[in-house]
Amino acid sequence: MRLLIIEDDHDAADYLAKAFREVGHVADQAFDGEEGLALALDGRYDVLIVDRMLPKRDGLSLIGALRASSVETPALILSALGQVDDRVKGLRAGGDDYLAKPYAFSELLARIEVLSRRRGGRGQETLYRVGDLELDRLSHRVSRAETEIALQPREFRLLEYLMKHAGQVVTRTMLLENVWDYHFDPQTNVIDVHISRLRSKIDKGFSRPLLHTVRGAGYMIRDGAR
Amino acid sequence: MTALGKLIRTTTFKLTLVYLTVFALFAVFLLGYFAWNTQRLITQQITETVDAEITGLSEQYRQGGIRRLVIVVEARARRPGSSLYLVTAFTGEALVGNVGSLAPGVLDRTGWTETLYRRQDESEGAEHQALVRVFQLPGGFRLLVGRDLEERERLQKIVLDAGRWSIALVVVLGLAGGFFVTRRVLRRVDAMTETTRTIMAGDLGGRLAIAGTGDELDRLASNLNAMLERIEGLMHGLKQVTDNIAHDLKTPLTRLRNRCEAALRNARSEADYRAALEATIEESDGLIRTFNALLMIARAESGQAREDMTEFDAAEIVRDVGELYEPLADEKGLALKIDAPGPAPVKGNRELVSQALANLVDNAIKYTRPEAANGANAEILVTAQGEGDRILLAVADHGPGIAHEDRGRVIERFVRLEQSRSEPGSGLGLSLASAVAHLHAGELRLEDNGPGLRAVIALPRAGPQALPAP
Numbered sequence: 181m182r183l184l185i186i187e188d189d190h191d192a193a194d195y196l197a198k199a200f201r202e203v204g205h206v207a208d209q210a211f212d213g214e215e216g217l218a219l220a221l222d223g224r225y226d227v228l229i230v231d232r233m234l235p236k237r238d239g240l241s242l243i244g245a246l247r248a249s250s251v252e253t254p255a256l257i258l259s260a261l262g263q264v265d266d267r268v269k270g271l272r273a274g275g276d277d278y279l280a281k282p283y284a285f286s287e288l289l290a291r292i293e294v295l296s297r298r299r300g301g302r303g304q305e306t307l308y309r310v311g312d313l314e315l316d317r318l319s320h321r322v323s324r325a326e327t328e329i330a331l332q333p334r335e336f337r338l339l340e341y342l343m344k345h346a347g348q349v350v351t352r353t354m355l356l357e358n359v360w361d362y363h364f365d366p367q368t369n370v371i372d373v374h375i376s377r378l379r380s381k382i383d384k385g386f387s388r389p390l391l392h393t394v395r396g397a398g399y400m401i402r403d404g405a406r
Numbered sequence: 407m408t409a410l411g412k413l414i415r416t417t418t419f420k421l422t423l424v425y426l427t428v429f430a431l432f433a434v435f436l437l438g439y440f441a442w443n444t445q446r447l448i449t450q451q452i453t454e455t456v457d458a459e460i461t462g463l464s465e466q467y468r469q470g471g472i473r474r475l476v477i478v479v480e481a482r483a484r485r486p487g488s489s490l491y492l493v494t495a496f497t498g499e500a501l502v503g504n505v506g507s508l509a510p511g512v513l514d515r516t517g518w519t520e521t522l523y524r525r526q527d528e529s530e531g532a533e534h535q536a537l538v539r540v541f542q543l544p545g546g547f548r549l550l551v552g553r554d555l556e557e558r559e560r561l562q563k564i565v566l567d568a569g570r571w572s573i574a575l576v577v578v579l580g581l582a583g584g585f586f587v588t589r590r591v592l593r594r595v596d597a598m599t600e601t602t603r604t605i606m607a608g609d610l611g612g613r614l615a616i617a618g619t620g621d622e623l624d625r626l627a628s629n630l631n632a633m634l635e636r637i638e639g640l641m642h643g644l645k646q647v648t649d650n651i652a653h654d655l656k657t658p659l660t661r662l663r664n665r666c667e668a669a670l671r672n673a674r675s676e677a678d679y680r681a682a683l684e685a686t687i688e689e690s691d692g693l694i695r696t697f698n699a700l701l702m703i704a705r706a707e708s709g710q711a712r713e714d715m716t717e718f719d720a721a722e723i724v725r726d727v728g729e730l731y732e733p734l735a736d737e738k739g740l741a742l743k744i745d746a747p748g749p750a751p752v753k754g755n756r757e758l759v760s761q762a763l764a765n766l767v768d769n770a771i772k773y774t775r776p777e778a779a780n781g782a783n784a785e786i787l788v789t790a791q792g793e794g795d796r797i798l799l800a801v802a803d804h805g806p807g808i809a810h811e812d813r814g815r816v817i818e819r820f821v822r823l824e825q826s827r828s829e830p831g832s833g834l835g836l837s838l839a840s841a842v843a844h845l846h847a848g849e850l851r852l853e854d855n856g857p858g859l860r861a862v863i864a865l866p867r868a869g870p871q872a873l874p875a876p
Contacts, residue, residue: 263705265714282694284687334729360730364702364761365695368768373733 186216213237232259286397308343311403351398422584496546721748739776746790753868765835774805804858
């Protein structure tokens with residue numbers, strides 16, 4: 181994956197670039213808004229990581245300029261401003277995701293991977309399948325090995341989100357944001373309990389578990405055989 | 407700036423001057439109009455009288471000739487307060503009359519003239535103004551009849567004098583009044599300026615004096631006072647936050663640092679370092695969480711979040727939050743019941759209200775022990791209901807509750823009661839709930855659930871009318 185990191189703090193940018201290279205991605209760097217815009221305009225990146233406050237041109241205006249010239253590269257905004265309305269402003273300006281500083285690298289990585297696959301992703305599909313687990317988005321039915329599983333509406337949405345991003349790490353915050361639409365920290369890890377409930381419904385009694393915990397990052401649904 | 411210069415610059419004084427000018431001009435106009443009208447009336451009366459006399463005398467002349475005219479004129483001229491008469495022959499020689507001298511050439515023109523004259527019985531130099539008419543009689547005789555204008559002059563003088571005096575009076579009184587009023591206003595404004603200056607210099611406790619008259623300066627002063635009250639409150643809050651940050655963020659920071667130092671000193675294996683680093687990350691995550699909560703509280707308290715308020719159904723929030731926490735309660739052996747049939751319309755920041763309620767539910771789950779309760783007691787009830795013009799979002803548990811005397815204190819930031827020290831948490835949950843309630847012009851109530859705690863977020867019910875400003 182080709183990434184462009186637009187961040188004026190050299191230390192932070194170097195750290196990110198190094199960390200992304202370690203997991204096998206290519207990461208270029210730009211240190212101000214103008215340079216970032218110039219690099220991003222040719223559109224050969226998979227995801228842009230844009231700091232919100234940049235010298236010369238701020239992050240939101242950079243993304244606005246890109247979108248105005250029909251460059252639709254997904255952009256994740258990094259910002260010290262973490263309130264809901266800051267987020268809304270960021271997304272309205274054309275950003276695709278928003279992450280408040282400070283963040284865990286695993287969180288950023290998970291979000292970047294979800295963003296990069298979004299374009300060719302499974303957004304339009306009506307049937308998700310992972311191993312012998314099937315989720316029908318139209319009839320709201322879930323079955324594993326041909327046996328129907330009864331899920332609560334929220335459990336269905338949770339599984340739907342996980343399966344949409346099958347094979348990718350999904351963090352607790354991503355689940356809270358996308359399944360519950362909450363952007364605050366619920367203190368206790370309520371998500372874990374929801375996941376373990378879901379797990380008991382889809383994995384219990386099967387020799388091959390599909391819903392995995394990724395230590396220090398989040399969860400992933402995937403067919404263990406592959 | 408001199409005191410006088412300052413006075414002249416004031417709005418009050420400028421207004422006084424404008425009013426004064428307008429009134430003076432008005433007075434001049436009024437008096438002028440009055441004088442002009444009076445003069446016209448008097449002149450008209452004179453001409454009428456003179457015309458009548460001339461008509462009468464020329465009739466006498468027509469009937470009895472010059473002799474009869476002379477007799478009549480002689481008789482009339484002798485009456486006290488009489489008009490002026492003069493009859494001349496065609497040579498210009500005076501035949502009869504009471505006019506001693508006239509301005510030269512008056513008799514040569516027939517018609518109306520204003521002229522200086524002297525009566526026959528008066529000495530030289532005592533000349534008066536008169537309005538006369540010269541009439542040509544058949545046979546070369548000329549008849550002059552006129553009236554003294556002294557009356558008119560006197561009236562004019564009276565009017566002029568009155569005008570002069572009244573304008574002088576208006577100017578003097580107006581200036582004095584303006585000066586007095588301006589000085590009064592100026593003194594109060596100066597006092598206000600002085601007070602605000604001391605407040606700006608740092609004494610936030612100062613307040614503007616209110617005269618109690620209820621006038622615009624009083625209203626201004628009381629508004630400024632209200633503003634100062636708010637500023638002082640905010641400053642106080644800021645100070646408290648800084649103090650608390652200093653106290654409660656430094657403690658974990660110290661711990662963090664100590665742990666790193668200990669790892670550097672004692673760690674032998676890679677596993678030791680790894681464990682130390684993981685503990686460090688965990689500790690810093692806790693710090694970030696506390697910091698975020700503090701920022702959120704500060705934001706709610708400063709009223710910034712008021713911008714993105716929408717109308718929503720609070721019952722839905724109760725159901726959502728309840729559903730989010732239900733598995734957690736279940737795992738702990740507690741029954742989380744939701745009773746929110748709705749609708750419970752509220753105008754506000756949905757995210758903040760959700761978080762406030764989540765904090766209360768989180769607390770209830772944290773502090774209720776299933777083993778301490780027997781059966782039915784291990785229940786947490788989350789409800790949304792209307793009560794008059796309020797919507798109550800309540801979380802009732804059967805945990806240890808909060809003693810009456812501690813209820814005010816626990817809402818303060820970072821306050822954690824002794825018995826809860828062992829539980830994880832930042833001590834900011836109730837502060838945030840309270841700040842959010844205040845932001846929405848509501849309140850956080852902590853009540854006895856007998857046994858246990860009933861925490862209620864009371865919010866104004868959103869109706870057709872807008873949310874009243876808190």
